Amino acid sequence: MFRSTAIFFAAVLLFACQNGSASKPPVAATPAADNSQADKSQKTTPFEAERAFAHVKAQVEFGPRPAGSAAIEKTREYLVKELKSYGLTPVLDEFTETTPRGKVKFKNVIAEIPGETPGTIIISSHYDTKEFKEFKFVGANDGGSSTGILLELARVMAADKQKRKFTYQFIFFDGEEAFCAEWSQCLNGKDNTYGSRHHVAKLKKEKQTDRVKAMILLDMVGDKDLTIPREETSSAWLVSAIWGTAQELGHRKQFPNRPFSIGDDDHMPFLRAGIPAVDVIDFEYGDGPEDNSYWHTAEDTLDKISSQSLKIVGDVILLSLPKIEAQIR
Ligand SMILES: [Zn+2]
Structure with a gap:
Protein backbone atom coordinates (compact mmCIF):
# COMPACT_ATOMS: atom_id res chain seq x y z
CA MET A 1 0.00 0.00 0.00
CA PHE A 2 1.09 3.46 -0.68
CA ARG A 3 1.41 6.84 0.83
CA SER A 4 4.13 9.17 1.85
CA THR A 5 4.11 9.95 5.53
CA ALA A 6 4.24 13.66 4.88
CA ILE A 7 1.24 13.63 2.57
CA PHE A 8 -0.66 11.39 4.95
CA PHE A 9 -0.33 13.59 7.99
CA ALA A 10 -0.80 16.77 6.00
CA ALA A 11 -4.06 15.33 4.71
CA VAL A 12 -5.19 14.30 8.16
CA LEU A 13 -4.44 17.76 9.48
CA LEU A 14 -6.14 19.42 6.53
CA PHE A 15 -9.23 17.32 7.00
CA ALA A 16 -9.30 18.06 10.71
CA CYS A 17 -9.03 21.78 9.98
CA GLN A 18 -11.66 21.73 7.25
CA ASN A 19 -14.21 19.83 9.23
CA GLY A 20 -13.55 21.33 12.60
CA SER A 21 -13.29 19.13 15.63
CA ALA A 22 -16.26 20.96 17.16
CA SER A 23 -18.77 19.65 14.62
CA LYS A 24 -17.24 16.21 14.29
CA PRO A 25 -15.47 15.24 17.48
CA PRO A 26 -13.14 12.27 17.19
CA VAL A 27 -14.91 9.24 18.54
CA ALA A 28 -13.02 7.97 21.55
CA ALA A 29 -15.05 5.11 22.91
CA THR A 30 -14.51 4.36 26.55
CA PRO A 31 -13.87 0.77 27.53
CA ALA A 32 -17.23 0.80 29.30
CA ALA A 33 -19.06 1.79 26.13
CA ASP A 34 -17.21 -0.92 24.23
CA ASN A 35 -18.20 -3.57 26.73
CA SER A 36 -21.84 -2.64 26.83
CA GLN A 37 -22.02 -2.74 23.04
CA ALA A 38 -20.29 -6.08 22.95
CA ASP A 39 -22.73 -7.44 25.54
CA LYS A 40 -25.64 -6.45 23.34
CA SER A 41 -24.51 -8.36 20.31
CA GLN A 42 -22.20 -11.14 21.50
CA LYS A 43 -21.91 -12.30 17.94
CA THR A 44 -19.22 -14.81 17.34
CA THR A 45 -18.02 -16.43 14.17
CA PRO A 46 -16.00 -19.58 13.45
CA PHE A 47 -13.04 -17.39 12.41
CA GLU A 48 -10.04 -18.76 14.29
CA ALA A 49 -7.51 -16.16 15.36
CA GLU A 50 -4.71 -18.69 15.77
CA ARG A 51 -5.15 -20.10 12.28
CA ALA A 52 -4.94 -16.61 10.77
CA PHE A 53 -1.87 -15.86 12.87
CA ALA A 54 -0.21 -19.09 11.76
CA HIS A 55 -0.68 -18.01 8.13
CA VAL A 56 1.02 -14.70 8.86
CA LYS A 57 3.89 -16.52 10.58
CA ALA A 58 4.28 -18.93 7.67
CA GLN A 59 4.53 -16.06 5.20
CA VAL A 60 7.09 -14.21 7.33
CA GLU A 61 9.16 -17.39 7.47
CA PHE A 62 9.31 -17.45 3.66
CA GLY A 63 11.23 -14.17 3.99
CA PRO A 64 10.89 -11.14 1.68
CA ARG A 65 8.31 -11.97 -1.01
CA PRO A 66 8.53 -9.45 -3.86
CA ALA A 67 6.74 -10.20 -7.14
CA GLY A 68 8.80 -12.55 -9.28
CA SER A 69 10.88 -13.89 -6.38
CA ALA A 70 11.42 -17.51 -5.37
CA ALA A 71 9.86 -16.73 -1.97
CA ILE A 72 6.61 -15.47 -3.47
CA GLU A 73 6.42 -18.72 -5.46
CA LYS A 74 6.63 -20.62 -2.16
CA THR A 75 3.99 -18.33 -0.68
CA ARG A 76 1.75 -19.02 -3.65
CA GLU A 77 2.20 -22.77 -3.24
CA TYR A 78 1.22 -22.34 0.41
CA LEU A 79 -1.92 -20.37 -0.53
CA VAL A 80 -2.93 -22.96 -3.13
CA LYS A 81 -2.37 -25.87 -0.76
CA GLU A 82 -4.40 -24.20 1.98
CA LEU A 83 -7.27 -23.26 -0.34
CA LYS A 84 -7.41 -26.81 -1.72
CA SER A 85 -7.53 -28.17 1.82
CA TYR A 86 -10.72 -26.13 2.33
CA GLY A 87 -12.30 -27.90 -0.65
CA LEU A 88 -11.80 -24.92 -2.96
CA THR A 89 -10.28 -24.98 -6.44
CA PRO A 90 -7.88 -22.06 -6.69
CA VAL A 91 -7.07 -20.70 -10.14
CA LEU A 92 -3.78 -18.98 -10.97
CA ASP A 93 -4.21 -16.05 -13.31
CA GLU A 94 -0.74 -15.55 -14.75
CA PHE A 95 0.34 -12.47 -16.68
CA THR A 96 3.54 -10.69 -17.61
CA GLU A 97 4.12 -6.96 -17.30
CA THR A 98 7.01 -4.66 -18.04
CA THR A 99 8.31 -3.24 -14.78
CA PRO A 100 11.32 -1.17 -13.73
CA ARG A 101 13.00 -4.62 -13.24
CA GLY A 102 12.18 -5.67 -16.79
CA LYS A 103 9.55 -8.27 -17.65
CA VAL A 104 8.07 -9.85 -14.52
CA LYS A 105 5.66 -12.77 -14.31
CA PHE A 106 2.79 -12.18 -11.88
CA LYS A 107 0.12 -14.55 -10.66
CA ASN A 108 -3.14 -13.61 -8.98
CA VAL A 109 -4.59 -16.47 -6.94
CA ILE A 110 -8.38 -16.71 -7.14
CA ALA A 111 -10.67 -19.07 -5.24
CA GLU A 112 -14.41 -19.01 -5.75
CA ILE A 113 -17.49 -20.15 -3.87
CA PRO A 114 -20.29 -20.17 -6.43
CA GLY A 115 -23.60 -18.65 -5.39
CA GLU A 116 -27.10 -18.96 -6.82
CA THR A 117 -26.44 -15.93 -9.03
CA PRO A 118 -23.34 -14.85 -10.96
CA GLY A 119 -23.35 -11.57 -8.99
CA THR A 120 -19.98 -11.57 -7.27
CA ILE A 121 -18.53 -10.16 -4.07
CA ILE A 122 -14.73 -10.05 -4.02
CA ILE A 123 -12.73 -10.17 -0.80
CA SER A 124 -9.05 -9.49 -1.40
CA SER A 125 -5.51 -8.86 -0.22
CA HIS A 126 -2.09 -8.45 -1.82
CA TYR A 127 0.38 -11.20 -1.02
CA ASP A 128 3.59 -9.69 -2.38
CA THR A 129 5.90 -7.63 -0.18
CA LYS A 130 7.82 -4.54 -1.12
CA GLU A 131 11.37 -5.14 -2.27
CA PHE A 132 14.13 -3.48 -0.27
CA LYS A 133 17.81 -4.01 -0.93
CA GLU A 134 18.98 -2.13 2.18
CA PHE A 135 17.28 -4.33 4.78
CA LYS A 136 15.24 -7.50 5.17
CA PHE A 137 11.59 -6.62 4.75
CA VAL A 138 9.29 -9.48 5.79
CA GLY A 139 5.96 -7.60 5.63
CA ALA A 140 4.24 -9.23 8.60
CA ASN A 141 1.57 -6.55 8.47
CA ASP A 142 1.99 -5.21 4.92
CA GLY A 143 1.07 -8.21 2.87
CA GLY A 144 1.12 -10.88 5.58
CA SER A 145 -1.76 -9.92 7.88
CA SER A 146 -4.44 -9.38 5.25
CA THR A 147 -3.39 -12.54 3.40
CA GLY A 148 -3.64 -14.58 6.62
CA ILE A 149 -7.12 -13.21 7.29
CA LEU A 150 -8.22 -13.85 3.72
CA LEU A 151 -7.18 -17.51 3.94
CA GLU A 152 -9.10 -17.96 7.17
CA LEU A 153 -12.16 -16.20 5.70
CA ALA A 154 -12.00 -18.59 2.75
CA ARG A 155 -11.82 -21.58 5.10
CA VAL A 156 -14.76 -20.42 7.23
CA MET A 157 -16.96 -19.56 4.26
CA ALA A 158 -16.12 -22.76 2.38
CA ALA A 159 -17.03 -24.80 5.46
CA ASP A 160 -20.39 -23.04 5.80
CA LYS A 161 -22.63 -24.96 3.42
CA GLN A 162 -25.51 -22.46 3.47
CA LYS A 163 -26.89 -21.54 0.06
CA ARG A 164 -25.50 -18.19 -0.93
CA LYS A 165 -27.25 -15.81 -3.26
CA PHE A 166 -23.96 -14.24 -4.36
CA THR A 167 -20.79 -15.81 -5.68
CA TYR A 168 -17.75 -15.08 -3.52
CA GLN A 169 -14.25 -14.69 -4.87
CA PHE A 170 -11.17 -14.59 -2.67
CA ILE A 171 -8.47 -12.84 -4.65
CA PHE A 172 -4.84 -12.74 -3.59
CA PHE A 173 -3.28 -10.01 -5.72
CA ASP A 174 0.32 -10.18 -6.85
CA GLY A 175 2.42 -7.06 -7.43
CA GLU A 176 0.66 -4.46 -5.36
CA GLU A 177 3.94 -2.89 -4.29
CA ALA A 178 6.03 -0.60 -6.48
CA PHE A 179 9.47 -1.86 -7.51
CA CYS A 180 10.84 1.69 -7.39
CA ALA A 181 11.27 3.28 -3.97
CA GLU A 182 8.26 5.57 -4.31
CA TRP A 183 4.76 4.55 -5.30
CA SER A 184 4.45 6.77 -8.37
CA GLN A 185 8.10 7.25 -9.17
CA CYS A 186 8.31 5.00 -12.25
CA LEU A 187 6.31 4.06 -15.36
CA ASN A 188 4.17 7.20 -15.22
CA GLY A 189 2.73 6.13 -11.89
CA LYS A 190 1.92 2.59 -13.05
CA ASP A 191 4.65 0.77 -11.14
CA ASN A 192 2.17 -0.59 -8.57
CA THR A 193 -1.15 -2.47 -8.22
CA TYR A 194 -0.15 -4.78 -11.10
CA GLY A 195 -2.47 -7.58 -9.96
CA SER A 196 -5.59 -5.53 -9.33
CA ARG A 197 -5.15 -3.50 -12.52
CA HIS A 198 -4.73 -6.71 -14.49
CA HIS A 199 -7.85 -8.21 -12.92
CA VAL A 200 -10.01 -5.18 -13.72
CA ALA A 201 -8.63 -4.98 -17.28
CA LYS A 202 -9.60 -8.63 -17.71
CA LEU A 203 -13.11 -8.01 -16.34
CA LYS A 204 -13.49 -5.15 -18.80
CA LYS A 205 -12.21 -7.18 -21.73
CA GLU A 206 -14.62 -9.99 -20.90
CA LYS A 207 -17.43 -7.49 -20.27
CA GLN A 208 -17.79 -8.85 -16.73
CA THR A 209 -17.47 -5.66 -14.67
CA ASP A 210 -21.24 -5.53 -14.04
CA ARG A 211 -21.03 -8.97 -12.47
CA VAL A 212 -18.92 -7.66 -9.58
CA LYS A 213 -21.24 -6.08 -7.05
CA ALA A 214 -18.69 -5.22 -4.36
CA MET A 215 -14.96 -5.45 -3.72
CA ILE A 216 -13.54 -5.55 -0.20
CA LEU A 217 -9.81 -4.97 0.17
CA LEU A 218 -7.87 -5.78 3.33
CA ASP A 219 -4.42 -4.23 3.76
CA MET A 220 -2.25 -3.86 6.88
CA VAL A 221 -4.84 -5.20 9.31
CA GLY A 222 -2.89 -7.12 11.95
CA ASP A 223 -1.33 -4.41 14.12
CA LYS A 224 -1.63 -4.97 17.89
CA ASP A 225 -2.73 -1.37 18.07
CA LEU A 226 -5.45 -1.80 15.46
CA THR A 227 -6.89 1.49 14.16
CA ILE A 228 -8.88 1.47 10.94
CA PRO A 229 -10.56 4.79 10.25
CA ARG A 230 -13.23 5.17 7.53
CA GLU A 231 -11.45 5.23 4.19
CA GLU A 232 -12.93 8.09 2.24
CA THR A 233 -12.08 7.13 -1.34
CA SER A 234 -14.11 3.94 -0.76
CA SER A 235 -17.79 3.49 -1.65
CA ALA A 236 -19.81 5.07 1.16
CA TRP A 237 -22.38 2.24 1.46
CA LEU A 238 -19.65 -0.35 1.91
CA VAL A 239 -17.94 1.80 4.51
CA SER A 240 -21.26 2.19 6.36
CA ALA A 241 -21.89 -1.55 6.32
CA ILE A 242 -18.44 -2.46 7.64
CA TRP A 243 -17.96 0.30 10.19
CA GLY A 244 -21.58 -0.08 11.32
CA THR A 245 -20.98 -3.77 11.95
CA ALA A 246 -17.74 -3.04 13.80
CA GLN A 247 -19.57 -0.65 16.11
CA GLU A 248 -22.37 -3.14 16.78
CA LEU A 249 -19.70 -5.65 17.79
CA GLY A 250 -18.13 -3.16 20.18
CA HIS A 251 -15.04 -2.51 18.05
CA ARG A 252 -15.42 1.23 17.81
CA GLU A 284 -1.29 4.02 11.77
CA TYR A 285 1.34 1.31 11.99
CA GLY A 286 3.94 2.49 14.45
CA ASP A 287 4.66 3.50 17.96
CA GLY A 288 1.38 5.07 19.08
CA PRO A 289 -1.52 6.80 17.39
CA GLU A 290 -0.97 8.50 14.03
CA ASP A 291 2.54 7.09 13.81
CA ASN A 292 3.37 4.90 10.83
CA SER A 293 7.06 4.45 11.45
CA TYR A 294 6.92 0.63 11.05
CA TRP A 295 5.50 0.88 7.55
CA HIS A 296 7.95 -0.26 4.84
CA THR A 297 10.76 -0.74 7.36
CA ALA A 298 12.64 -3.62 8.98
CA GLU A 299 10.21 -3.11 11.90
CA ASP A 300 7.30 -4.74 10.07
CA THR A 301 7.79 -8.02 11.92
CA LEU A 302 5.64 -10.74 13.48
CA ASP A 303 5.93 -9.34 17.04
CA LYS A 304 3.82 -6.35 15.93
CA ILE A 305 0.95 -8.63 14.91
CA SER A 306 -1.85 -9.68 17.24
CA SER A 307 -4.07 -12.67 16.60
CA GLN A 308 -6.86 -10.73 18.36
CA SER A 309 -6.62 -7.96 15.75
CA LEU A 310 -6.80 -10.55 12.97
CA LYS A 311 -9.92 -12.00 14.61
CA ILE A 312 -11.58 -8.60 14.98
CA VAL A 313 -11.11 -7.83 11.30
CA GLY A 314 -12.17 -11.33 10.27
CA ASP A 315 -15.34 -11.16 12.38
CA VAL A 316 -16.23 -7.68 11.20
CA ILE A 317 -15.92 -8.70 7.55
CA LEU A 318 -17.90 -11.93 7.99
CA LEU A 319 -20.71 -10.19 9.88
CA SER A 320 -20.79 -7.28 7.42
CA LEU A 321 -21.58 -9.56 4.49
CA PRO A 322 -25.35 -9.93 5.16
CA LYS A 323 -25.60 -6.12 5.34
CA ILE A 324 -23.65 -5.75 2.13
CA GLU A 325 -25.70 -8.43 0.35
CA ALA A 326 -28.94 -6.79 1.48
CA GLN A 327 -27.96 -3.59 -0.29
CA ILE A 328 -27.18 -5.19 -3.63
CA ARG A 329 -30.12 -5.13 -6.01
ZN1 LIG B 1 3.20 -1.65 1.28
Whole structure:
Protein backbone atom coordinates (compact mmCIF):
# COMPACT_ATOMS: atom_id res chain seq x y z
CA MET A 1 0.00 0.00 0.00
CA PHE A 2 1.09 3.46 -0.68
CA ARG A 3 1.41 6.84 0.83
CA SER A 4 4.13 9.17 1.85
CA THR A 5 4.11 9.95 5.53
CA ALA A 6 4.24 13.66 4.88
CA ILE A 7 1.24 13.63 2.57
CA PHE A 8 -0.66 11.39 4.95
CA PHE A 9 -0.33 13.59 7.99
CA ALA A 10 -0.80 16.77 6.00
CA ALA A 11 -4.06 15.33 4.71
CA VAL A 12 -5.19 14.30 8.16
CA LEU A 13 -4.44 17.76 9.48
CA LEU A 14 -6.14 19.42 6.53
CA PHE A 15 -9.23 17.32 7.00
CA ALA A 16 -9.30 18.06 10.71
CA CYS A 17 -9.03 21.78 9.98
CA GLN A 18 -11.66 21.73 7.25
CA ASN A 19 -14.21 19.83 9.23
CA GLY A 20 -13.55 21.33 12.60
CA SER A 21 -13.29 19.13 15.63
CA ALA A 22 -16.26 20.96 17.16
CA SER A 23 -18.77 19.65 14.62
CA LYS A 24 -17.24 16.21 14.29
CA PRO A 25 -15.47 15.24 17.48
CA PRO A 26 -13.14 12.27 17.19
CA VAL A 27 -14.91 9.24 18.54
CA ALA A 28 -13.02 7.97 21.55
CA ALA A 29 -15.05 5.11 22.91
CA THR A 30 -14.51 4.36 26.55
CA PRO A 31 -13.87 0.77 27.53
CA ALA A 32 -17.23 0.80 29.30
CA ALA A 33 -19.06 1.79 26.13
CA ASP A 34 -17.21 -0.92 24.23
CA ASN A 35 -18.20 -3.57 26.73
CA SER A 36 -21.84 -2.64 26.83
CA GLN A 37 -22.02 -2.74 23.04
CA ALA A 38 -20.29 -6.08 22.95
CA ASP A 39 -22.73 -7.44 25.54
CA LYS A 40 -25.64 -6.45 23.34
CA SER A 41 -24.51 -8.36 20.31
CA GLN A 42 -22.20 -11.14 21.50
CA LYS A 43 -21.91 -12.30 17.94
CA THR A 44 -19.22 -14.81 17.34
CA THR A 45 -18.02 -16.43 14.17
CA PRO A 46 -16.00 -19.58 13.45
CA PHE A 47 -13.04 -17.39 12.41
CA GLU A 48 -10.04 -18.76 14.29
CA ALA A 49 -7.51 -16.16 15.36
CA GLU A 50 -4.71 -18.69 15.77
CA ARG A 51 -5.15 -20.10 12.28
CA ALA A 52 -4.94 -16.61 10.77
CA PHE A 53 -1.87 -15.86 12.87
CA ALA A 54 -0.21 -19.09 11.76
CA HIS A 55 -0.68 -18.01 8.13
CA VAL A 56 1.02 -14.70 8.86
CA LYS A 57 3.89 -16.52 10.58
CA ALA A 58 4.28 -18.93 7.67
CA GLN A 59 4.53 -16.06 5.20
CA VAL A 60 7.09 -14.21 7.33
CA GLU A 61 9.16 -17.39 7.47
CA PHE A 62 9.31 -17.45 3.66
CA GLY A 63 11.23 -14.17 3.99
CA PRO A 64 10.89 -11.14 1.68
CA ARG A 65 8.31 -11.97 -1.01
CA PRO A 66 8.53 -9.45 -3.86
CA ALA A 67 6.74 -10.20 -7.14
CA GLY A 68 8.80 -12.55 -9.28
CA SER A 69 10.88 -13.89 -6.38
CA ALA A 70 11.42 -17.51 -5.37
CA ALA A 71 9.86 -16.73 -1.97
CA ILE A 72 6.61 -15.47 -3.47
CA GLU A 73 6.42 -18.72 -5.46
CA LYS A 74 6.63 -20.62 -2.16
CA THR A 75 3.99 -18.33 -0.68
CA ARG A 76 1.75 -19.02 -3.65
CA GLU A 77 2.20 -22.77 -3.24
CA TYR A 78 1.22 -22.34 0.41
CA LEU A 79 -1.92 -20.37 -0.53
CA VAL A 80 -2.93 -22.96 -3.13
CA LYS A 81 -2.37 -25.87 -0.76
CA GLU A 82 -4.40 -24.20 1.98
CA LEU A 83 -7.27 -23.26 -0.34
CA LYS A 84 -7.41 -26.81 -1.72
CA SER A 85 -7.53 -28.17 1.82
CA TYR A 86 -10.72 -26.13 2.33
CA GLY A 87 -12.30 -27.90 -0.65
CA LEU A 88 -11.80 -24.92 -2.96
CA THR A 89 -10.28 -24.98 -6.44
CA PRO A 90 -7.88 -22.06 -6.69
CA VAL A 91 -7.07 -20.70 -10.14
CA LEU A 92 -3.78 -18.98 -10.97
CA ASP A 93 -4.21 -16.05 -13.31
CA GLU A 94 -0.74 -15.55 -14.75
CA PHE A 95 0.34 -12.47 -16.68
CA THR A 96 3.54 -10.69 -17.61
CA GLU A 97 4.12 -6.96 -17.30
CA THR A 98 7.01 -4.66 -18.04
CA THR A 99 8.31 -3.24 -14.78
CA PRO A 100 11.32 -1.17 -13.73
CA ARG A 101 13.00 -4.62 -13.24
CA GLY A 102 12.18 -5.67 -16.79
CA LYS A 103 9.55 -8.27 -17.65
CA VAL A 104 8.07 -9.85 -14.52
CA LYS A 105 5.66 -12.77 -14.31
CA PHE A 106 2.79 -12.18 -11.88
CA LYS A 107 0.12 -14.55 -10.66
CA ASN A 108 -3.14 -13.61 -8.98
CA VAL A 109 -4.59 -16.47 -6.94
CA ILE A 110 -8.38 -16.71 -7.14
CA ALA A 111 -10.67 -19.07 -5.24
CA GLU A 112 -14.41 -19.01 -5.75
CA ILE A 113 -17.49 -20.15 -3.87
CA PRO A 114 -20.29 -20.17 -6.43
CA GLY A 115 -23.60 -18.65 -5.39
CA GLU A 116 -27.10 -18.96 -6.82
CA THR A 117 -26.44 -15.93 -9.03
CA PRO A 118 -23.34 -14.85 -10.96
CA GLY A 119 -23.35 -11.57 -8.99
CA THR A 120 -19.98 -11.57 -7.27
CA ILE A 121 -18.53 -10.16 -4.07
CA ILE A 122 -14.73 -10.05 -4.02
CA ILE A 123 -12.73 -10.17 -0.80
CA SER A 124 -9.05 -9.49 -1.40
CA SER A 125 -5.51 -8.86 -0.22
CA HIS A 126 -2.09 -8.45 -1.82
CA TYR A 127 0.38 -11.20 -1.02
CA ASP A 128 3.59 -9.69 -2.38
CA THR A 129 5.90 -7.63 -0.18
CA LYS A 130 7.82 -4.54 -1.12
CA GLU A 131 11.37 -5.14 -2.27
CA PHE A 132 14.13 -3.48 -0.27
CA LYS A 133 17.81 -4.01 -0.93
CA GLU A 134 18.98 -2.13 2.18
CA PHE A 135 17.28 -4.33 4.78
CA LYS A 136 15.24 -7.50 5.17
CA PHE A 137 11.59 -6.62 4.75
CA VAL A 138 9.29 -9.48 5.79
CA GLY A 139 5.96 -7.60 5.63
CA ALA A 140 4.24 -9.23 8.60
CA ASN A 141 1.57 -6.55 8.47
CA ASP A 142 1.99 -5.21 4.92
CA GLY A 143 1.07 -8.21 2.87
CA GLY A 144 1.12 -10.88 5.58
CA SER A 145 -1.76 -9.92 7.88
CA SER A 146 -4.44 -9.38 5.25
CA THR A 147 -3.39 -12.54 3.40
CA GLY A 148 -3.64 -14.58 6.62
CA ILE A 149 -7.12 -13.21 7.29
CA LEU A 150 -8.22 -13.85 3.72
CA LEU A 151 -7.18 -17.51 3.94
CA GLU A 152 -9.10 -17.96 7.17
CA LEU A 153 -12.16 -16.20 5.70
CA ALA A 154 -12.00 -18.59 2.75
CA ARG A 155 -11.82 -21.58 5.10
CA VAL A 156 -14.76 -20.42 7.23
CA MET A 157 -16.96 -19.56 4.26
CA ALA A 158 -16.12 -22.76 2.38
CA ALA A 159 -17.03 -24.80 5.46
CA ASP A 160 -20.39 -23.04 5.80
CA LYS A 161 -22.63 -24.96 3.42
CA GLN A 162 -25.51 -22.46 3.47
CA LYS A 163 -26.89 -21.54 0.06
CA ARG A 164 -25.50 -18.19 -0.93
CA LYS A 165 -27.25 -15.81 -3.26
CA PHE A 166 -23.96 -14.24 -4.36
CA THR A 167 -20.79 -15.81 -5.68
CA TYR A 168 -17.75 -15.08 -3.52
CA GLN A 169 -14.25 -14.69 -4.87
CA PHE A 170 -11.17 -14.59 -2.67
CA ILE A 171 -8.47 -12.84 -4.65
CA PHE A 172 -4.84 -12.74 -3.59
CA PHE A 173 -3.28 -10.01 -5.72
CA ASP A 174 0.32 -10.18 -6.85
CA GLY A 175 2.42 -7.06 -7.43
CA GLU A 176 0.66 -4.46 -5.36
CA GLU A 177 3.94 -2.89 -4.29
CA ALA A 178 6.03 -0.60 -6.48
CA PHE A 179 9.47 -1.86 -7.51
CA CYS A 180 10.84 1.69 -7.39
CA ALA A 181 11.27 3.28 -3.97
CA GLU A 182 8.26 5.57 -4.31
CA TRP A 183 4.76 4.55 -5.30
CA SER A 184 4.45 6.77 -8.37
CA GLN A 185 8.10 7.25 -9.17
CA CYS A 186 8.31 5.00 -12.25
CA LEU A 187 6.31 4.06 -15.36
CA ASN A 188 4.17 7.20 -15.22
CA GLY A 189 2.73 6.13 -11.89
CA LYS A 190 1.92 2.59 -13.05
CA ASP A 191 4.65 0.77 -11.14
CA ASN A 192 2.17 -0.59 -8.57
CA THR A 193 -1.15 -2.47 -8.22
CA TYR A 194 -0.15 -4.78 -11.10
CA GLY A 195 -2.47 -7.58 -9.96
CA SER A 196 -5.59 -5.53 -9.33
CA ARG A 197 -5.15 -3.50 -12.52
CA HIS A 198 -4.73 -6.71 -14.49
CA HIS A 199 -7.85 -8.21 -12.92
CA VAL A 200 -10.01 -5.18 -13.72
CA ALA A 201 -8.63 -4.98 -17.28
CA LYS A 202 -9.60 -8.63 -17.71
CA LEU A 203 -13.11 -8.01 -16.34
CA LYS A 204 -13.49 -5.15 -18.80
CA LYS A 205 -12.21 -7.18 -21.73
CA GLU A 206 -14.62 -9.99 -20.90
CA LYS A 207 -17.43 -7.49 -20.27
CA GLN A 208 -17.79 -8.85 -16.73
CA THR A 209 -17.47 -5.66 -14.67
CA ASP A 210 -21.24 -5.53 -14.04
CA ARG A 211 -21.03 -8.97 -12.47
CA VAL A 212 -18.92 -7.66 -9.58
CA LYS A 213 -21.24 -6.08 -7.05
CA ALA A 214 -18.69 -5.22 -4.36
CA MET A 215 -14.96 -5.45 -3.72
CA ILE A 216 -13.54 -5.55 -0.20
CA LEU A 217 -9.81 -4.97 0.17
CA LEU A 218 -7.87 -5.78 3.33
CA ASP A 219 -4.42 -4.23 3.76
CA MET A 220 -2.25 -3.86 6.88
CA VAL A 221 -4.84 -5.20 9.31
CA GLY A 222 -2.89 -7.12 11.95
CA ASP A 223 -1.33 -4.41 14.12
CA LYS A 224 -1.63 -4.97 17.89
CA ASP A 225 -2.73 -1.37 18.07
CA LEU A 226 -5.45 -1.80 15.46
CA THR A 227 -6.89 1.49 14.16
CA ILE A 228 -8.88 1.47 10.94
CA PRO A 229 -10.56 4.79 10.25
CA ARG A 230 -13.23 5.17 7.53
CA GLU A 231 -11.45 5.23 4.19
CA GLU A 232 -12.93 8.09 2.24
CA THR A 233 -12.08 7.13 -1.34
CA SER A 234 -14.11 3.94 -0.76
CA SER A 235 -17.79 3.49 -1.65
CA ALA A 236 -19.81 5.07 1.16
CA TRP A 237 -22.38 2.24 1.46
CA LEU A 238 -19.65 -0.35 1.91
CA VAL A 239 -17.94 1.80 4.51
CA SER A 240 -21.26 2.19 6.36
CA ALA A 241 -21.89 -1.55 6.32
CA ILE A 242 -18.44 -2.46 7.64
CA TRP A 243 -17.96 0.30 10.19
CA GLY A 244 -21.58 -0.08 11.32
CA THR A 245 -20.98 -3.77 11.95
CA ALA A 246 -17.74 -3.04 13.80
CA GLN A 247 -19.57 -0.65 16.11
CA GLU A 248 -22.37 -3.14 16.78
CA LEU A 249 -19.70 -5.65 17.79
CA GLY A 250 -18.13 -3.16 20.18
CA HIS A 251 -15.04 -2.51 18.05
CA ARG A 252 -15.42 1.23 17.81
CA LYS A 253 -11.92 1.75 19.13
CA GLN A 254 -10.45 -0.38 16.32
CA PHE A 255 -12.84 1.01 13.66
CA PRO A 256 -13.13 4.68 14.63
CA ASN A 257 -15.62 6.86 12.80
CA ARG A 258 -13.11 9.48 11.77
CA PRO A 259 -12.24 9.85 8.10
CA PHE A 260 -8.98 8.93 6.42
CA SER A 261 -7.93 8.83 2.80
CA ILE A 262 -5.31 6.43 1.48
CA GLY A 263 -4.83 7.87 -1.98
CA ASP A 264 -4.20 4.65 -3.86
CA ASP A 265 -4.38 0.91 -3.30
CA ASP A 266 -5.75 -2.24 -4.97
CA HIS A 267 -9.35 -1.04 -4.60
CA MET A 268 -8.79 1.96 -6.90
CA PRO A 269 -8.77 0.13 -10.27
CA PHE A 270 -12.18 -1.29 -9.27
CA LEU A 271 -13.56 2.11 -8.28
CA ARG A 272 -12.29 3.61 -11.52
CA ALA A 273 -14.19 0.88 -13.40
CA GLY A 274 -17.40 1.79 -11.56
CA ILE A 275 -17.28 -1.21 -9.21
CA PRO A 276 -18.15 -0.45 -5.56
CA ALA A 277 -15.04 -1.02 -3.45
CA VAL A 278 -13.73 -0.42 0.04
CA ASP A 279 -10.22 -0.37 1.51
CA VAL A 280 -10.01 -1.65 5.07
CA ILE A 281 -6.56 -0.39 6.06
CA ASP A 282 -4.72 0.56 9.23
CA PHE A 283 -2.10 3.05 8.19
CA GLU A 284 -1.29 4.02 11.77
CA TYR A 285 1.34 1.31 11.99
CA GLY A 286 3.94 2.49 14.45
CA ASP A 287 4.66 3.50 17.96
CA GLY A 288 1.38 5.07 19.08
CA PRO A 289 -1.52 6.80 17.39
CA GLU A 290 -0.97 8.50 14.03
CA ASP A 291 2.54 7.09 13.81
CA ASN A 292 3.37 4.90 10.83
CA SER A 293 7.06 4.45 11.45
CA TYR A 294 6.92 0.63 11.05
CA TRP A 295 5.50 0.88 7.55
CA HIS A 296 7.95 -0.26 4.84
CA THR A 297 10.76 -0.74 7.36
CA ALA A 298 12.64 -3.62 8.98
CA GLU A 299 10.21 -3.11 11.90
CA ASP A 300 7.30 -4.74 10.07
CA THR A 301 7.79 -8.02 11.92
CA LEU A 302 5.64 -10.74 13.48
CA ASP A 303 5.93 -9.34 17.04
CA LYS A 304 3.82 -6.35 15.93
CA ILE A 305 0.95 -8.63 14.91
CA SER A 306 -1.85 -9.68 17.24
CA SER A 307 -4.07 -12.67 16.60
CA GLN A 308 -6.86 -10.73 18.36
CA SER A 309 -6.62 -7.96 15.75
CA LEU A 310 -6.80 -10.55 12.97
CA LYS A 311 -9.92 -12.00 14.61
CA ILE A 312 -11.58 -8.60 14.98
CA VAL A 313 -11.11 -7.83 11.30
CA GLY A 314 -12.17 -11.33 10.27
CA ASP A 315 -15.34 -11.16 12.38
CA VAL A 316 -16.23 -7.68 11.20
CA ILE A 317 -15.92 -8.70 7.55
CA LEU A 318 -17.90 -11.93 7.99
CA LEU A 319 -20.71 -10.19 9.88
CA SER A 320 -20.79 -7.28 7.42
CA LEU A 321 -21.58 -9.56 4.49
CA PRO A 322 -25.35 -9.93 5.16
CA LYS A 323 -25.60 -6.12 5.34
CA ILE A 324 -23.65 -5.75 2.13
CA GLU A 325 -25.70 -8.43 0.35
CA ALA A 326 -28.94 -6.79 1.48
CA GLN A 327 -27.96 -3.59 -0.29
CA ILE A 328 -27.18 -5.19 -3.63
CA ARG A 329 -30.12 -5.13 -6.01
ZN1 LIG B 1 3.20 -1.65 1.28
